[in-house]
Amino acid sequence: MKRIVKYANALTHLYGIVQLEKIVEIYNSQNKTQWSLQKAVTTIHENEDLLETNFVYLHKGYVIHDVVVEEGNFEELVLNQQSKPFYIPEQEELMNYTDEYYVEETKEYDELKQYLLTAIFKGDVYKAEMFSEDIQGYCQFDYSLKNALRLFEMREVIFKNQKQEDNIMQLIVDLANNTRLRENNGFTPTELYEHFSKTKFPTIGQPKIKKVGRNDPCPCGSGKKYKKCCLNKG
Incomplete structure (x- = not known):
């Protein structure tokens, strides 16, 4: 799995929904190799089947988790997230979220x-x-x-x-x-x-x-x- 796709997977498990632009922004802030939005979107779409095996789907410029699809609360979640900052963990911690069952033990x-x-x-x-x-x-x-x-x-x-x-x-x-x-x-x-x-x-x-x-x-x-x-x- 390409690293940009891993980011899409991990960030969706963390946020529930995440815009493609945000995935690229966070990826580029943590990696020397930089991705353009166009290249990243193309690569993520090419790996759509792989994302779906992790219960992650593409929807209206977002990558969204299966739970959001099942509950039908996409619009509600978009509204709830507006005007709030993003928690962005360090790369090592973020990659833990590629496992959909990962929960930070506090x-x-x-x-x-x-x-x-x-x-x-x-x-x-x-x-x-x-x-x-x-x-x-x-x-x-x-x-x-x-x-x-x-x-x-x-x-x-x-x-x-x-x-x-x-x-x-x-x-x-x-x-x-x-x-x-x-x-x-x-x-x-x-x-x-x-x-x-x-x-x-x-x-x-x-x-x-x-x-x-x-x-x-x-x-x-x-x-x-x-x-x-x-x-x-x-």
Whole structure:
């Protein structure tokens, strides 16, 4: 696979959608050999079948991921990405994204996995890793704390006490705020907030979880008071 095609593949996995012009711009910024837009577009089109084996497709001057095709949210993603800067990793890190299943493991991911391993699954490494990966998937795609917590309910994992549930909620929120998102052009919510903080950009993502009072709205998102909903569960 030609290197320019690898860039198209990797950047699409990172951003979900990426314009052909942006692929060439990023490639030329990281490599001595320079590509013209015309030559790059021709080469990428010549390797369309190869890209499709990696679930990447050409569409209206963009290269787009299969998930975007399936969900039919191309226009929505274009709008969400507008006016946001691009997270551009160093070349070595960027090439990791040629693997569509690659996800950057962060400190927050490791902290969640370690807590699950020690406090919830009592040393079962497989369960801790599977849960961590699934929660990270929720954080990447259509995140809500309610959906992430439902994973525990579906798999019949019961929290020992309220403190343990609060700890899990905080760890999930921290992970969500530090997960790279396609709608943010690869930036995490925390990074993007910090980038725009000087221009008073609105808060992105969930706020940090504080102790939930009995009469506060339940953090599961049901709309009920906490004492009438999740307080006595488990």
